[in-house]
Amino acid sequence: MMLNKFIYILIISLILVIIIGETNFGNIEITEETALLPETSGAQAVAAEEPVTFAEKLAAGDSVTIVFLGDYVTSPDSLPDGNPNHVALLEKWFESNYPDQATIVNAGMNANTVSHMKQRIGSDVLNHSPDLVVISAGLNDALGGWRIPVEEYAKNYGVMLEEITASGDTEVLIRTPNPTTSVGDNREMMPYMKASEALAAANNVHFFDFYQVMAAEIHSDAISQTALMQNSLYPNTKGQAYLFDKLKVYMATELIGK
Template sequence: MKTLVCFGDSLTARHEGKDNPRLTEKISFQLPTFRVVNAGVSANTTKDALRRIEKDVLIHSPDLVTVLFGSNDAAVHKKVALNTYEENLLKITRLIGPDKTILITPPPVDEALQPNRKNTELAKYADAVKRVSEETGSYLIDFYKELYAKPHYKELLVGILKDGLHFGDAGYDILANLINDKIVEIESNEEQKID
């Protein structure tokens, strides 16, 4: 059985009132051949991520790792400078291995409910994720673009907290589907290489 580690902040970690983290539960359902490990910790930035990557991610010898940070790095009260954020993501990707890393851009927020985060800023952090993906040859999911393109995206950001950042089931469905599609694509490309 292959191992997928979901590495991130509260968007990865949240249970939304259920017994298990919503993200890993939905992915496990879609990808029954994977053991899915949740390595999400609320309030984390990429600086925190580097401090715990060994014990929370690498120890599992994962086949694939989703990396979703940036919502806190871009926040006014936790700010990690954009160039530092990009450097941290480069380090994270190299530690995991680009061929095993699925970088995910941080999603937009409902600014009316989020005084500490602005979408113009989050878009810059999303662009940094894309640059790291290009530079390292790692996989990319543009979650920011996928959500922001939906006319009713603010409705998808409604979770238990109703804070415009932590989404509920609708948001997790989108994210889980994007991850599932990406992994299916990766797996079929690998099979073609073998054939």
């Protein structure tokens, strides 16, 4: 009899504990913060603050690598007088504005078309694990001894862009080349410039139309083209400094400033 009474009291006690517990649980407000474990919440906060884009990495003080891929105008030996070209000037600018953050790799090479550049992607570009690749091509494709058809130019350029951006870790900036001093040659170049712009839009990469910037200032007499050229095709020391200034402004305002 005593045992039955003890069991009865125990059952009643358990029922009361369950009822009280359910009542208190209903008063607890489940918020977005309390729904996460402390470890999970902290991990998400870190992930949200992790720099992703080239601009964010610079702003965060992280190290970045920039590879310049191009032809003679980009190459380190583009000025016979030994003065720094636009890539070397940009390297100094980055060091002044972002000390010890930017590693600059000049992968420009004389007499290169897009086909040549495509063959060098692995060794001269991807091997450096770049955060940004600045590409300039078109002069040799349109006007060099190869005379690459614009369709082949666009196809090879597209393959090159896909290979560079495949990992999702590298941004690309397409820079069009300078206009020449020949009206006829400039007409030959125009389809290549338009193809470059279309490729930039299709691949969602940055685009700086240096050709149009320089052409507009030539036509408005804001600059003297002959004073900026070492011959009909390539910029001289002043022309390289002019290219540096325009590219610097674009990068500072449109690429880094975003």
